[in-house]
Amino acid sequence: MALSRIWSGFIIVAIVVACIKCFFFGQSDIFNWMVIGKSDDPANPLKLDGIIQTCSIAVKLCIELVGTLALFMGFMAIAEKAGGIRLLSRIISPFFSKLFPEVPKGHPSMGHMIMNFSANLLGLDNAATPFGIKAMESLQELNPNKDVASNSQIMFLCLHAAGLCLIPVSVIAIRSTQNAQDPTDIFIPCMIVTFVGTMAAMLIVSFKQKINLLQPAILTWVLGISAVIAAIVWYVSRLNAASVTSFSGLLSGGLILLIFLLIVLGALYKKIDIFDSFVEGAKGGFETAIKIIPYLVGILVAVCMLRTSGTFDVIMNGIKHAFIFLGADIRFVDALPTALIRPLSGGAARGMMVSTMIANGPDSFASRLSGVFQGASDTTFYVVAVYFGAVGIRNTRYAIGSMLLADLVGVITAISMAYLFWPGLK
Template sequence: MVLNYIFIGFFVIAFVVALVRTIGYFFRDQLEAIGLVFDESDLYVFRDMVQSTFDMADTSIAIVLTLIGVMTFWLGILRVGEKAGVIAWLSKKIEPFFIRLFPEIPRNHNAHGAIMMNFAANMLGLDNAATPFGIKAMEQLQDANTNKKTASNAQIMFLVLNTSGLTLIPVSVMALRAAEGASTPTDVFLPILLATYFATITGLIFVSIRQRINLFNKTMLLVLGGLTIFVLALVTWLTQMPDNFAEKFSVVSGNLILFCVIVGFILLALKRKVDVYQTFIDGAKEGFNVGVKIIPYLVGMLISIAVFRASGTLDWIIGGIEFLVSWFGFNTDFVGALPTAVMKPLSGSGARAMMVETMSNYGSDSFQGFLAGVFQGSTETTFYTIAVYYGAINVTRTRYTATAGLFADFMGIVAAIIIAYIFW
């Protein structure tokens, strides 16, 4: 039901804002006297909104085609890993933690391995690999779901943790900053790590309270405490390295680990005398079928977001925030980077465009350019993920998934602003 209201809201709000802009254009002379400015772009806002539906329809299909290719490969590799026994071994190792985090999922369930692979790919900044693992995990969680049209507690917990986006290696953000000429592209590394960690913990606590999960038992405290120590140790180590080391470490380690996974799965399957190629093909077939299944969900959500953006509503939101912050007497420097933060839960490509635009307008070495990079790496494409993951399993009642995901995003944004001011 939440996605239903969000979908309707995007169109209705866009229509109202566009109507106000159009009417305002015809009364621009009178309105200018009270400080309201309208120009030629306001006259053609409905044209832009309609065009955005066609443009985003093309973009959506392009995204799906890319996703089908990626999923075809990675689901094939995942099937090889299953036959090699790696997924079962991984599931057994993480089971003590996961049976407390996902109490309704039976012991030795296949979903545990896919969830872990998804988390690992996200932490390494490898979004393309994370999505197939995530969809596979949702399909396996669906097996244990008693109400197939309604999101289960386990699916909500998994998706919220997924969208909170704990990132150890923000490769794409550092690459964009380098492309825009930033003197130190890796300066966003530690702020992103800390902001995403805070967002992940926030999302975990929010969902745990709703699902009455005890976070204070020994296993949960050991795992979360160990993760915290690991993050702090990584931060401490990297801060002692040369400025360009973090970027090189990120690029090399993330992709090296991922390719080791591929080769490891293949060699272990070979050792077990598995027909590796045929097993890969069997798993790869799922990628195509899932890709086709999510097209309506993805197209619907992305077009509604495109219309919302083309209406100018985002500009009004940012302008309103700047006015309020200024009215209360606070520093407004961070507002210039907010378009990236606001756009990221809606559209990954849109957020990247906003980040590049911010760096172009203010400079890649400006505070606004720096903060835009932190926003880009510390929040997740919540609506895209919800549409794709739930669409793949035909779940229509998502319960409080969007609320929890957006709350984690919001807290991540707040943390990013505070941390950016500290590091700047």
Template sequence: MALSRFWSGIIIISLISILFAVISGRQYTLENILTGNTADDDPLKRRLVITEFTPAVLRQTDPETFAVFDAVKPNDKFQKSVKKTTLAVFTTSEADSVKGKIFFTNYIEPGNKGFPSQQNLQFVETANFMAAADSLRKTINTQTANYVYCSTDAKGIRVDSIYAYGNMISDSILLRRYNLLPRPAQPEDMLMRLLKDDNPLICRRDTVYDWKSNGSIQVSARNLYADGILSTCSYVVNKLWIPLLGILIFLCGLMNLLKESKADEKLARLLSPFFRKIFPELRHGHPAFNYMTLNFAANFLGLDNAATPFGLKAMESMQEDNPDKNKASNSQIMFLCLHAAGLTLIPTSIIGYRAVMNAANPADVMLPIIITSFIGTMAALLFVGIKQRINLFNKPVVLVVSAATALFALLFWYIGSLADIDKAHFTGNLGVGIFLFVITFVILFANWKEKLFTQNGSNIYASFIEGSKEGIATAFRILPYMIAMLVAISIFRNSGLMDIIMGGLTKLLSVFGVSKEITNALPVALLRPFSAGGARGFMFDAMQQFGADSLTGRLACLFEGAAETTFYVIAVYFGAVNVKDTRYTLSVMLLVDLVCVITATIVCIFWFR
């Protein structure tokens, strides 16, 4: 019921916010709401014209903006002022890369082709330059490039102009458009064009002022990126559901071999003493114990795609014994909260992302992520245990938790003792190696117990095919829930309400003295329960803007790696068993997310500062 109210409320509030933006003539069009505009990467095309001014009217209505126009016009005054400063130029022509060159040079006279104080630097190493141009997001293709012109004087760094062919957000100090196609081969060519431009374009917050060649000043609002309702539906099916369908088909076939060979019963009996204590509703030797173990193991090893089918089978198995089919059972809630805590040993994807962003040691966040996810898992166990009045201080639970802690500590010590290259090799191969071992073991065990298949009038291959059909049925069952939840999240993200919440939270935390290094990473933490892709985008942005090895960049990685996409998990797992009333699952999972955020912040400060 709580999830239903949340889903309805978030759609209604978000749509009202978006429609208000459309009616006011800013940010969106009705077409953007339905179909999106993410295919258009040029921010100068994604604009809605509001009005036009003559220079005289602009001087009267907005003298500050008019003064900015006057300052950036390429006249003698501008050229003389540039001579007194140092000009910095960042260039890159490689798509999806943070690598580039920054050239520092004194102003050069026309005809002087020397670049006397030229330096080649990595983009991520120029903190001051990034701070001055922090409103630029780089999304380019091979025919174009991003150019940031920045001047320095005794008062500090000032952005003189930006040319952005890509995703530009709205905090540029000044913006001038340079249609540099094809891309100039030399930085000198860019400087020459800088001085010849006679149509400045200025961006102030959400408004663009374009001085046209006829002398008028066109005022427009920049469209925000919008996923679009219909395009989000297509994305869910093509990019999320179809890949999951293939994985479900294969792993459900494999799990049917496990079931038909009776291996699941043996494993369930072995695990029953522990699982019976935290899942007291389930009988001794319940098959769900086996699927839960495989789910936790896959999560533990960073095999997210493999974890989902095991988790869905666990939910289906528990649903068979659920007395109220429309309401989540205590066992299902406990399992889902433990699953969402995301206990992880090998955060393979996070290490890969940091390597792409040129981190000095991509794996340096691995141990903090392990600590954070372990504490989050213990918090989930404690919160649900208290709610369900489960005695967690009994011998089997204490022994298993102690053994898991000891194993963690041993792996922690061993991985920490490895050199960087060996560490990457070990973490990259351990999870995949164990997963391949499980596949091999299941098939070998099935062949060993082939008589059981024959007695049932089947064989190993036919049994695998029969199990695969269950994967297809499960995939079709969860698809409506995926679309319903992810479309709602998309509408919420497009509404701008997240920006409002983020801005308010940042101001509130700053009152209590929380560092900007921490608040700059909070968008990842706030968006993670709603959207894995959105949170990942903010994580990349934090590493690009502040550096992969900055406290902000590392903390963003911890937020991404030590939590789950809460609403997606609830939609998929309860959707698979047609549970309508999730009871207190959402509140506990969000509370665990909060514990992970607080823990990640403390661990990151302790570890890296």
């Protein structure tokens, strides 16, 4: 119900703003470009894709996702038959059984969730999605009301959306292509922001679900993860830019290959039919990709209408003038478009980050902060559409509100980190 209201609100607001621009500011062609515009059309004044083009992009995105989903769900099926997921579930059970009290100890969903969080941790977006969908499907088996999100599904999705990430690989790569002096200088701020955002998501949902976070098992794991992150921050802070890039590639790519190797070796040890198991799981990946198309089309079209109508420009101008009126430092305002659009569209936020770097220079305060915003959390509405859509959840309860509140904590933390790390930059 919450998603329906938000989606309807996006469309209504976008059309109202477009009407005001058309009838009061003489932009009579705005409706046409909102519907049929293409970003690469020289005649398009908006330089953004319209509704029709966005529908095509959404379908292409899902089709491109088929391969990744098939690959990782195929390997997941092998791991399940070989008992690897059960083993992983038993290892993580002391912590997850407290955080997810409705999930039985040793349930396969625990293994799926930890695989998803691990992929997120290394900035492996393509790997995180199939693991996350598999986790949602496992949790859906325990859900007594199939149309309504369970407590466990909400906790998992909020922690996933907070996007705890050790290595913001894509952001570093983009900053490198824009010739930033040190593309990796956003590494530590991103890590701190995602950690704070994840802790905020855990606190918010735990408060709502009345989960006591002061239990020894939870505190031990949280402190242990904090120690690991602190150690990585210390190690990375001593490396130069080239070494950080090499380290991130080795850690992220190497882990995926290690997982594949362990799954195959475990399957050989258990003497299961490896290839048939892979094909069986891969079929599920194809079916899932097709199933999420309507949800993804709906979300991306609503976001497209907000962008092409100029709603974001109105919001940004309002924020900028408000801070100027208050006499506050407004260096962070130029980076805010990335933060505002990040919950709605990862691709659009990436475009905003690049635009900020082109307009202000890759080493400016706004460009670095924009990079932190981009690497600091997942795309909230995309996650809701894809993950809940994959299992047919229609009532998301308080999931979206919790994710957006955690996003807000992340934005505030990111701005604070920018002023702490780069106080003298313009």
